[in-house]
Amino acid sequence: MALRVLFLAVLSVSSWAFDNTRYDNTAVYWGQNSLGASGGAVADYQKTLSFYCNDNAVDVFPVAFLNVFFGTGGAPSINLANTCNPVDNATFPGTDLPNCSKLASDIATCQGKGKLVTLSLGGQTGSVGFASDAQAATFAQTIWNLFLGGSSSTRPFGAAVLDGVDLDIEGGTGASYVTFVNTLRSLMNGASKRYYITAAPQCVYPDGALGGVLNAANFDAIYVQFYNNPCSLPHFGTASAWNFGIWDQWARTLSPNPNVKVYIGAPASTGAAGSGYVDIGTLSNIAVQMRQSFPSFGGVMLWDISQAYANNRFDLAIKNALVAAGGAGFIFPACSAPTYSTTGTYVGGSTVSYQGYVWQAKWYASSAPAVAANPNGDWSAISACAGAGTTTTGTSTSTSPPSNPTGGSCAGVAAWVSTAIYVGGQQATFSGSLWTAQWWTQGDTPGGTVGVWLKAGTC
Numbered sequence: 001m002a003l004r005v006l007f008l009a010v011l012s013v014s015s016w017a018f019d020n021t022r023y024d025n026t027a028v029y030w031g032q033n034s035l036g037a038s039g040g041a042v043a044d045y046q047k048t049l050s051f052y053c054n055d056n057a058v059d060v061f062p063v064a065f066l067n068v069f070f071g072t073g074g075a076p077s078i079n080l081a082n083t084c085n086p087v088d089n090a091t092f093p094g095t096d097l098p099n100c101s102k103l104a105s106d107i108a109t110c111q112g113k114g115k116l117v118t119l120s121l122g123g124q125t126g127s128v129g130f131a132s133d134a135q136a137a138t139f140a141q142t143i144w145n146l147f148l149g150g151s152s153s154t155r156p157f158g159a160a161v162l163d164g165v166d167l168d169i170e171g172g173t174g175a176s177y178v179t180f181v182n183t184l185r186s187l188m189n190g191a192s193k194r195y196y197i198t199a200a201p202q203c204v205y206p207d208g209a210l211g212g213v214l215n216a217a218n219f220d221a222i223y224v225q226f227y228n229n230p231c232s233l234p235h236f237g238t239a240s241a242w243n244f245g246i247w248d249q250w251a252r253t254l255s256p257n258p259n260v261k262v263y264i265g266a267p268a269s270t271g272a273a274g275s276g277y278v279d280i281g282t283l284s285n286i287a288v289q290m291r292q293s294f295p296s297f298g299g300v301m302l303w304d305i306s307q308a309y310a311n312n313r314f315d316l317a318i319k320n321a322l323v324a325a326g327g328a329g330f331i332f333p334a335c336s337a338p339t340y341s342t343t344g345t346y347v348g349g350s351t352v353s354y355q356g357y358v359w360q361a362k363w364y365a366s367s368a369p370a371v372a373a374n375p376n377g378d379w380s381a382i383s384a385c386a387g388a389g390t391t392t393t394g395t396s397t398s399t400s401p402p403s404n405p406t407g408g409s410c411a412g413v414a415a416w417v418s419t420a421i422y423v424g425g426q427q428a429t430f431s432g433s434l435w436t437a438q439w440w441t442q443g444d445t446p447g448g449t450v451g452v453w454l455k456a457g458t459c
Helices: 004-011 048-053 103-112 131-148 176-188 211-214 245-253 279-294 305-311 314-325
Strands: 023-029 061-064 116-123 164-169 196-199 223-224 260-269 297-303 351-354 356-361 377-385 425-429 435-439 452-456
Touching: 023 260, 023 314, 048 061, 048 103, 061 164, 061 176, 103 116, 103 164, 116 196, 131 176, 164 176, 164 245, 164 452, 176 196, 176 211, 211 245, 223 245, 223 297, 260 279, 279 297, 279 377, 297 305, 356 435, 377 452, 425 452
Parallel strands: 023 061, 023 297, 061 116, 116 164, 164 196, 196 223, 223 260, 260 297
Antiparallel strands: 351 356, 356 377, 425 435, 435 452
């Protein structure tokens, strides 16, 4: 207990600006008073936003939710439970948009301590969606004017300028959300303030509502909900269920932003979700292992802050675990498993190295390890990796890494182009040698210090 109090004190007097490249960030939703909704003690009901900014346990506060896109008067509406809503608070004339300007000082307080405060759109029961691209583009301008860098006579949070938006879209087809995000990006580009766009997909891949959107629009981070789903946290360690690896592949090979960060989304207590809660020790172990295994890992998201505080400061405990694991830099683990062979026999639980990942067979594997575009294959990626795996011939295994051929042919392999995009497993020729990319890359010279390319032979 003494150690925990001391660390809390250290966190209380220090702060830093948000850095999206780190591996120890935390995002915790505020606004819905989840504890109150689940019957928790009144004394633990959601407090003001500034109350939760007094230490560095939380880096990002998505404010939840803007739950109506086009309401009375064509205006959106927000519902922040016991803090501000269209029933208990005054609304702007002709709309159901509540005036929550009392939050302006709280937002400024948190931002002044290096926190991001964003606006989450949607929620489980949100009345959201678009009828056309034109409507989506117009709505992006509305969000910009009401909450971000634009101007309007109806600013729900007064003079406060939020740091971005989060899409928690849990229904519908995702139609026109690409236009919404792209339009918002165009408004953000060139602004003096740095803005962020995030999303909170379900862990089932691809996400039913946002799958196509994630592949076509630029996101800074995604808070994958590893709860209320068959791929949730209690299934960690089961190759046929736990799928963080597929999200890492998406981030590095399919996302328009190859630097997008992937967070583990978790319930902050047993009452925060229908299923998927794990204790802090288990969550910490999972998070640290994912941080050490996948370069896209960015941190942990919790639902929500009221539940976290009542559950023995769950938010602070996970932050401590992430900080202890290290916030900067990523070292790729070695490709220690045998290299996949088309002539091999692989029963459930077998591990292989293939195209920059270590894979585990979900069951008897009759095909090559899948990539993010084919998530329902026989294999689950359990770690990214670098270097050559051990060699395999049929069902036998050699522990010696394959040697680089000295007289290999480069026939049919195109020369490396600095502006081209390469994914793990693709080859190129450069400076008289054949090279194989270990992961997504653009502009990294083969043989350079980045180490993304492995020499596969001499032309």
